[in-house]
Amino acid sequence: MSPLSKIKNQIIKAIAEIYPNSNLVASDIGPTPDPKLGDLAVPMFKLAKIAGKAPSLIAEELRGKISGVKALESAEVAGPYLNLRLKKAVVVKEVMAAVAKDKTKYGNGKATKEKIMVEYVAPNINKPLHLGHLRNAALGEALCRILETAGNKVVRANLLSDRGIGVTKAMVAYDKWGDNETPVSAGVKGDHLVGKYYVMFDQKQKQDPSLDADVTAMLQKWEAGDTATRALWRTMTKWCADGQNATLKMLGVKYDKVYRESLLYKEGSKMALAALEKGIFSKDEKGNVVAKLPGQPDKVVLRADGTAVYITTDLPLTLKKMTEFKLTRCLWVVGTEQDLHLRQLVGIMRLLGYKWADQLEHVSYGHVALPEGRMKSREGTVVDIDDLVQHLSELAAAEIKERHDFLDQSEVDKRAQEIALGAVKFYLLSVSAPSGMTFNPKESLAFTGKTGPYLQYTNARIQSILRKAIEHGSTGAGRVDVSVLTAPAEWQLVMKLSEFADIVSAAAKERDPSVVARYAYDLSKSFAEFYEQVPVLKADAPLRRARLSLLRAVGLVLGRSLYLLGIPAPKEM
């Protein structure tokens, strides 16, 4: 529990001793709108209702009577609110001690019994990953880190859609016009090479619609296990998957388990037929196997000719996930356009009699639009991740070079990519998930204002001061009296630090990394104000030591916040 929550709980308890049937809870207590009014505000409306008295009267009664809260300095009545002022020295000591004690575990939640699988990205293996995948990857990875930090066991899973029309189109085009080209001979990543043929197919198909028949024919050969077709498929899907994995690695994504559609869909057909036999599914007039779901449209789970549809794979996949890993929760990070699909999948699992259907959960995120309109892979209007990060890195590199004349190119490149990733990830994560968003290139490329680089810059400044302190021989370690930290800017920072654990648990509960993004920004903003107002290295020894330990605490918590968001934290930039 966060130091702040502890204090709030003590206040709740103290009020309950005066009003035994008090219905106030810790979350009723909030910050005051203005620091001049005090630190915490307790609204009296709930108590007023119970007691049948005016809120201001209750506040008046409580004022001065609250006892047993060590951190409480004074209480003032402001209309229907009881505003509390905290003893800064007490709180500062408690918060700083908590950070010092827990170090990199500060903010961790208590271990739960939850074991949660998060499936995210789940790409088609026929083209490079694009902007939509980037929002998915950023969201999924941040969610995993937040859930882990909140005390849960997390299993990261990917599903490769490595079979079907998309892959086959690329195969047909390569077969006809590929001329034995390879990623090495072409000098491009495998996913980009496969994507080139995927786009080529659609261009040629517009001229010659008969190409569709070639796709059908190749799909059938693949299905029949034709040796040459399978070999081509293995080669091309490997190229593509390797390329995509390189992109994911750059993004900091690594999976515990990777599923492949090609290894699952047949099992799905069996499950569907078995359920048909038992009368759980039925056949429609065309002969398709259909699940009839209460309150939802019917869902075809197997085509009349016995071939699989998208959801067919999900049947055995979901079953495998839940049983193999003994999960208590299973999340999909998937766009809002699949809301209905996933509701239907959950409904089907329930229909099949699996009690854990209630533990399946869709983390839905809105579509990323471009200002010009919708992204379309086939029309080349996609923003692919490799190109985007490359472009951002170049801009960042130019900024770095302006500031540092004599840096190695390799160091420039390294920092530039970290800044580029910070910029785009923060941009995508700072918007709450279900909202659609417009990807405004200009803004996401910006390094000033409420951006990833601002957070990274804050971290770099903190690290810089700490480095200089060591050079000057004053580390701030050892016995430090932190109670001298009484300046408003210091107090504001300590209050921010005190709520970190609450932020982590709220983000985990809401499945919403934007909570952490907002916090990280607020913390950085508080630091910047502190930095402008208060000298650290030039302060007298006792104060300097105290401020240095505050900076270490802020650096640690900011670093943890950046980690939760999957944003790199370079020490210099």
Place this chain on the structure above:
RNA sequence: GCACGCGUAGCUCAGCCCGGAUAGAGCAUCAGCUUGCGGAGCUGGUGGCCGCAGGUUCAAAUCCUGCCGCGUGCACCA
């Protein structure tokens, strides 16, 4: 047509689940801050019928109802 999501400052978005003090940020714009620990920064100003109309309440951006606008889905596509 039905379902889901969205509508808050010129632009991009928080806040809504769980109703409470003058509705918050960033960008843009205007005016300031540098012999100083990293100016990718800081301080201040301008800018809002919180889509519209009702209702509930001592109190509504927040809850309820209806309407309007935008997006997505309702495929033998993934």
